[in-house]
Amino acid sequence: MRPLTCRRCANRVLVEKYSPIHTSVQWLGDARTDCAEFAGLAEAGADSAFVPTCGALRASIDEAVRAGLVPESRFGEPAPLPR
Amino acid sequence: MGGTTPEQDEVRMIETGSNPTRFARGWHCLGLADTFRDGRPHEVKAFGQTAVVFARRDGTIHMIDAFCRHMGGNLARGAVKGDEIACPFHDWRWNGEGRCVGVPYARRVPLRARTTAWITMERNGLLFAWNDPQGNPPPPDVTIPEIEGYGTDRWSEWSWKSYLVEGAHCREIVDNVVDMAHFFYVHYQIPRYFKNVFEGHVASQYMRSTGRDDIKTGVQMDLPDAVTRSEASYYGPSFMLDTIWTESDGDVVEAKLVNCHYPITPDSFLLQYGIVVEKKPGMPDEQAQVMAQTFIDGLEVQFLQDVEIWKHKSRIDNPLLTEEDGPVYQLRRWYQQFYVDVEDVTPEMVRRFEFEVDCDHAIATWEAESREAAARAANAPA
Ligand code: FES
Numbered sequence: 202m203r204p205l206t207c208r209r210c211a212n213r214v215l216v217e218k219y220s221p222i223h224t225s226v227q228w229l230g231d232a233r234t235d236c237a238e239f240a241g242l243a244e245a246g247a248d249s250a251f252v253p254t255c256g257a258l259r260a261s262i263d264e265a266v267r268a269g270l271v272p273e274s275r276f277g278e279p280a281p282l283p284r
Numbered sequence: 285m286g287g288t289t290p291e292q293d294e295v296r297m298i299e300t301g302s303n304p305t306r307f308a309r310g311w312h313c314l315g316l317a318d319t320f321r322d323g324r325p326h327e328v329k330a331f332g333q334t335a336v337v338f339a340r341r342d343g344t345i346h347m348i349d350a351f352c353r354h355m356g357g358n359l360a361r362g363a364v365k366g367d368e369i370a371c372p373f374h375d376w377r378w379n380g381e382g383r384c385v386g387v388p389y390a391r392r393v394p395l396r397a398r399t400t401a402w403i404t405m406e407r408n409g410l411l412f413a414w415n416d417p418q419g420n421p422p423p424p425d426v427t428i429p430e431i432e433g434y435g436t437d438r439w440s441e442w443s444w445k446s447y448l449v450e451g452a453h454c455r456e457i458v459d460n461v462v463d464m465a466h467f468f469y470v471h472y473q474i475p476r477y478f479k480n481v482f483e484g485h486v487a488s489q490y491m492r493s494t495g496r497d498d499i500k501t502g503v504q505m506d507l508p509d510a511v512t513r514s515e516a517s518y519y520g521p522s523f524m525l526d527t528i529w530t531e532s533d534g535d536v537v538e539a540k541l542v543n544c545h546y547p548i549t550p551d552s553f554l555l556q557y558g559i560v561v562e563k564k565p566g567m568p569d570e571q572a573q574v575m576a577q578t579f580i581d582g583l584e585v586q587f588l589q590d591v592e593i594w595k596h597k598s599r600i601d602n603p604l605l606t607e608e609d610g611p612v613y614q615l616r617r618w619y620q621q622f623y624v625d626v627e628d629v630t631p632e633m634v635r636r637f638e639f640e641v642d643c644d645h646a647i648a649t650w651e652a653e654s655r656e657a658a659a660r661a662a663n664a665p666a
């Protein structure tokens with residue numbers, strides 16, 4: 202998985218693409234507080250666990266993919282999170 | 285043999301692992317609450333124990349260990365007397381908190397006359413028990429949500445079923461939440477969009493699917509060309525609440541589906557599922573109930589096919605996956621949090637993880653397969 206920083210809030214995640222449609226995202230910190238979009242939702246009473254996607258992060262990923270920064274990979278078993 | 289690498293020639297061995305002997309921490313649904321309010325004690329085998337579930341006069345439902353600490357009588361064979369459960373052997377009286385509050389023939393209740401009691405909760409007409417091997421109460425943020433408008437005219441009554449599954453650990457059913465491809469083979473649906481999100485104690489599945497050309501099920505509610513949108517979440521290890529929108533011909537029917545279980549032993553569990561269907565304004569009650577029944581009957585067929593798989597499959601700790609399979613490893617990492625002490629929950633288990641499956645190749649394959657099967661069936665001599 203490749204490290205990626207959200208362009209809106211500097212939240213850092215790991216991203217993987219098996220294909221243009223597939224995406225996996227491993228968050229490294231607490232999504233409720235590390236992500237500006239989710240923090241905004243939390244103020245409105247929404248819990249990020251029930252929000253399918255952060256739009257700003259998604260846009261950042263799509264941009265990185267277009268820029269060729271996230272080459273497609275094959276299935277691999279998950280590695281432990283970096284400490 | 286030409287052309288294969290040593291790696292390709294190596295036989296892949298299944299690592300079966302073994303079923304945990306511990307039972308998951310979390311809220312477990314025991315069934316429709318009203319079924320326990322008939323004034324009688326109910327024996328429930330769960331979490332490796334035998335419990336008695338009974339209602340007090342105020343209607344609150346309690347769950348304590350069934351075996352009387354006096355001489356081991358089974359309280360579930362006794363009687364509810366007032367607000368207590370009375371043992372059939374020597375009439376010791378146990379309250380809903382698990383304390384012996386009276387021995388009618390004795391002058392005193394002995395010290396330490398206390399038994400295991402589970403914390404119970406009622407939500408949406410369902411009864412829940414909190415299981416925690418460490419004996420802690422549920423944290424406030426770990427709960428079961430209310431279904432908006434439950435108990436009002438907005439929803440039908442629960443259509444509810446349960447099924448005893450023996451010879452499998454309940455991890456098998458939880459695995460389903462990420463298993464995109466089995467929805468076609470086992471549940472006769474074609475997933476069009478499939479995404480999982482795990483965060484904290486919640487594991488969600490977002491799916492859009494259509495029926496197959498060749499095999500129809502009640503899950504499409506007999507609506508032509510129905511598209512099903514589903515947002516399902518596990519609230520902890522065993523209780524999934526799924527909002528389903530069935531769209532057909534510009535109409536949308538909303539339903540709430542429960543898919544839950546509680547473990548009985550390390551290799552048996554009670555599978556339960558139920559549904560309430562939205563009553564449209566002007567829709568007669570019977571029509572909503574018929575839709576719910578059609579759906580649940582279709583669901584029963586599907587679940588029994590899951591059960592057939594679970595009963596005969598191997599436990600497998602090292603599944604061999606393609607890029608079109610869902611995140612089984614990450615799901616199990618999430619699931620593991622319920623089988624360790626709270627102090628031992630690691631970031632891997634609870635950090636948010638998202639996985640969107642690319643269904644395109646599968647859709648093309650499955651559309652062709654079901655179209656051809658439908659054509660064959662249409663041409664077959666009657
Ligand atoms: S064993 Fe229960 S009262 Fe004696």
Ligand SMILES: [Fe+2]
Pocket residue numbers: 460466470471590
């Ligand atoms: Fe299934």
